[in-house]
Amino acid sequence: MKAVAETAVLFPASELPPGQIRADFLPNGRVIAIYNVDGQFHATDDTCTHGAASLSEDGVLRGHVVECSWHNGCFDVRSGAACASPCSEALRTYPVKVVDGMVSVEYEGE
């Protein structure tokens, strides 16, 4: 069956200040990390592609780059691209919008 884009309305944008990261669950069970980069929101899978680190808990956001504190790999949160060793596999990303003040993320439903 072909996946359909769904939208999950997650939390008020005011709850995530610039420079911060938080985790949330999608209705399909995936855990994602949401980043506020100078007022622009981005979302990726929460688990680092190098190991089992949670980027929302163990990551440090500097500009649009999240550094995983486990082994200092990093990712561009806009594209998910890995940008420092030992990370080489990109993170999955999700389109984010702020609708009526709420952070909303598109994901693939069933």
Ligand code: FES
């Ligand atoms: S677990 Fe993230 S860099 Fe190794």
